[in-house]
Structures are given as structure tokens and as C-alpha cells.
Amino acid sequence: xxxxxxxLATAARIVEARLGDIITREAARGAPPRLxxxxxxAVLGGGKRFRPFLVFESAALFxxxxxxxxxxxxxxxxxxxxxxxxxxxxxxxxxALRRGQPTVWKAYDTWTAILTGDGLQAMAFELLSxxxxxxxxxxxxxxxxxxxxxxxNAGMVGGxxxxxxxxxxxxxxxxxxxxxxxxxxxxxxxxxxxACEMGAVLGQASHDExxxxxxxxxxLGFAFQISDDxxxxxxxxxxxxxxxxxxxxxxKATLVSLLGLKAARAHLDETVASAIAALEPFGARAxxxxxxxxxxxxRER
Numbered sequence: 001x002x003x004x005x006x007x008l009a010t011a012a013r014i015v016e017a018r019l020g021d022i023i024t025r026e027a028a029r030g031a032p033p034r035l036x037x038x039x040x041x042a043v044l045g046g047g048k049r050f051r052p053f054l055v056f057e058s059a060a061l062f063x064x065x066x067x068x069x070x071x072x073x074x075x076x077x078x079x080x081x082x083x084x085x086x087x088x089x090x091x092x093x094x095x096a097l098r099r100g101q102p103t104v105w106k107a108y109d110t111w112t113a114i115l116t117g118d119g120l121q122a123m124a125f126e127l128l129s130x131x132x133x134x135x136x137x138x139x140x141x142x143x144x145x146x147x148x149x150x151x152x153n154a155g156m157v158g159g160x161x162x163x164x165x166x167x168x169x170x171x172x173x174x175x176x177x178x179x180x181x182x183x184x185x186x187x188x189x190x191x192x193x194x195a196c197e198m199g200a201v202l203g204q205a206s207h208d209e210x211x212x213x214x215x216x217x218x219x220l221g222f223a224f225q226i227s228d229d230x231x232x233x234x235x236x237x238x239x240x241x242x243x244x245x246x247x248x249x250x251x252k253a254t255l256v257s258l259l260g261l262k263a264a265r266a267h268l269d270e271t272v273a274s275a276i277a278a279l280e281p282f283g284a285r286a287x288x289x290x291x292x293x294x295x296x297x298x299r300e301r
Contacts, residue, residue, distance in 0.1 A: 004291040011056050011073075012049035014066050018074045019043050022123060031119075038108050038116045043081045046099040050224075050292075051076045051195040057288050058199020058213055071133040072143055072198050075124040079151045080191055082120035085113050087160065121151075134202060142201050150194035159187025166253060175253040181222065183253075188228070189221025196220070212281050216289065219275035223296035226268040229254040233261065272297045 023043065027036045052073035059069040066073075088095040088103035089110060096106045105113035127133060128143045149155055162183045166175065175183075196217030200210040233256045255264045275293040279286035 004288070004295055007288060007291075008048060008050070008053050008295075011053040011066065012047070014056075014070060015049050015052040015073050015077055016044065018070050019077065022074060022127070026119075026123070034108070034112060035115060035119060038104055038112050039119060041101075041107055042085050042104050042116050042120065043078070045101050047081075049073075049077060051080055051191055054192065054195035054217070054220075054289075054292065055199050055202075057292065058196045059202045060288075061199070061209075061213075061282055061285050062203025062205060064199075064203055069199065069202055071127050071130065072202055073195075075127040075133075075143075076147060076191060076195050076198065078120045078124035078127070079147060079156075082117040082124070083151070083156055083160075083191075085117040085120070089113055092160070092164065139201060139204075143198055146194050146197050146201060150190040155186055155190035155194075156188075159183055159185070159190065163187055175258070177255070177258065180253055180255055180258065184222060184225040185218065188225040189218060192221035192224055193217035209281065212278055216275050216278035216293075219271050219278060220293055220296065223268055223271040223275060223293065226255055226264060226271060227296050229256045230261070230264060230268070232256075268297060 020040075023036060023039050026039070027033070031039075055073040055076060056066045056069050059072075060066075084098060085104045087093050088098055089105050095103055097103065101107070103113070104116055108116075124147065125144055128147060129140055131137075131140075133143065134140050151157065153161075166183075193214060194217070196213040197210065200213045205213070232254075255267055259267065272293050275296075276290050279289055279293075282289075
């Protein structure tokens with residue numbers, strides 16, 4: 001196994017264990033069993049846990065351990081999982097396969113999927129506001145603010161709205177690179193950028209250090225989306241773990257559809273290089289995050 005892949009797997013195990021404990025706690029509090037089961041299906045069904053990994057590694061730049069950052073990492077994964085559950089719904093992207101298994105609405109029903117997503121969003125902010133996340137109340141408040149901004153109307157939710165407007169309302173029949181960049185920076189990039197910024201907040205980073213991690217996260221988020229679009233265009237459902245070819249079938253505007261495969265790959269390489277350049281202030285301490293950026297250029301799922 002590649003060293004980076006091993007580090008990603010280790011981070012995934014840590015956050016997966018914490019998420020399992022949190023869901024068990026929800027059951028003990030009296031959450032309905034069907035909702036608890038659907039939450040387990042949504043959260044514990046695999047996944048790279050890339051956003052929690054970024055929280056861990058960004059915080060590690062400032063000497064924090066995974067244990068120090070695990071609740072913040074679990075919170076951002078709750079938001080990510082909630083977004084997938086809702087995005088998969090018939091009235092959204094209408095996907096039946098996620099991480100190689102039926103999506104929550106397909107395995108249960110639409111109302112259970114909606115409530116599962118709602119519950120995960122609440123769990124995320126309960127986690128961030130708890131004293132166990134950080135001893136300093138102002139730090140916890142800042143973590144809540146960063147994640148709320150990234151996941152709300154000017155972030156992930158807004159990006160999904162732009163995507164659906166273009167598809168359903170033909171709001172921008174001839175999108176350009178600027179429109180696609182804005183949409184993807186909101187829909188996908190905002191949470192990835194927030195993961196890096198949350199590590200900086202936990203680590204009490206300086207203004208310049210935090211700004212560098214925000215730049216890194218922004219470039220990395222765009223690289224992630226380009227690679228995702230390339231996988232949709234070129235990959236198989238068996239390899240990727242979800243349906244592929246849907247963007248082209250739906251006529252969605254992506255860099256791949258606008259520029260073609262070759263130019264999109266060149267754009268991906270440039271974006272990865274920009275992400276790596278943003279980490280220069282951290283020197284060798286950022287080696288793992290540099291590998292994360294390079295990983296975007298060679299994703300297979």
C-alpha cells in the first residue's frame with residue numbers, strides 16, 4: 001500500500017470509530033431504531049473520509065494529535081454524509097448507488113433519508129459545540145462558524161442549488177469556466193476548504209498560516225471536483241462505487257464537458273500544483289498534505 005493510502009486508511013479508522021460511538025449514543029438517548037439504522041447505513045458504509053483526514057493533517061501542522069481533532073473531523077464528516085444522503089434523493093440527483101451499496105432512500109424510503117440527513121446536520125453542530133472538541137469556547141464557536149458558512153447557502157447548499165437550477169430551470173444555458181468554477185467551489189470545494197481551515201482553528205494558527213491553508217483547501221477542492229468529473233466520464237460504476245456517466249446524460253456543465261478530457265486533465269494538473277504551492281510556508285511539515293494534493297491527480301475512485 002502507498003504510504004499516503006495507509007495514512008488515509010488510518011484516519012478513516014479513527015473517525016469511523018468515533019462516528020460509530022456517536023450513533024450508538026444517539027440510540028441510547030432514545031432515537032428511533034429505524035432512524036439509527038439508516039444513519040449507520042449512511043455514515044458507516046465506507047468512504048475515504050478525506051475531509052476528516054484533512055482536519056487531522058492540517059491540525060497536525062501545529063502539533064495536534066488525531067485525538068485532539070477527532071470530534072471536529074467527525075463533525076465535518078457528518079455534514080458530508082448528510083449532503084450525500086440528500087443529494088441522492090429522487091428530487092435531487094436521483095442516485096440509487098453510493099459507496100457500492102444502495103443509497104439511503106433506496107434502502108429505506110425518501111422520508112427516512114430526509115430525516116437521516118437532518119439528524120446528521122444537527123449531530124455535527126452538537127459535536128463542535130461540546131467542550132470535548134476544544135477547551136476554549138471561542139475556538140468552538142469559530143469551528144461552528146466555519147462549518148456553518150461552508151455548508152450553508154453561500155457554500156455547499158448554494159452550490160447544489162446552482163447545479164439544480166442549471167439542470168432544471170436552464171438558468172445558465174451556456175455556462176463558462178467562471179460559472180463552473182464558482183459552482184464547484186461552493187458545492188464541493190467549500191467543505192474541503194473548511195476541513196483545512198478547521199485544522200488551523202484547532203491549532204491556533206496565525207493569520208498567515210490560516211490563509212495559506214484556506215488557499216490550499218480551495219485549490220484542493222477544485223482538484224477534487226475535476227477528478228470526480230473525470231471519473232464520471234471515464235470510470236465504471238464498479239470501480240468508482242456509484243453510477244457513472246450521469247453528468248453527460250443529464251447535460252451537466254463540467255470542465256470535462258466544456259474543455260474535453262485532455263484540457264480538463266491539464267487543468268487538474270495546474271490546480272494540484274497551485275495547492276502544493278500554497279503549502280510552501282510549512283516546509284517539510286506539509287509533506288502529507290502535499291501527497292493529498294498529488295492523490296487528486298491520480299484518483300481511481
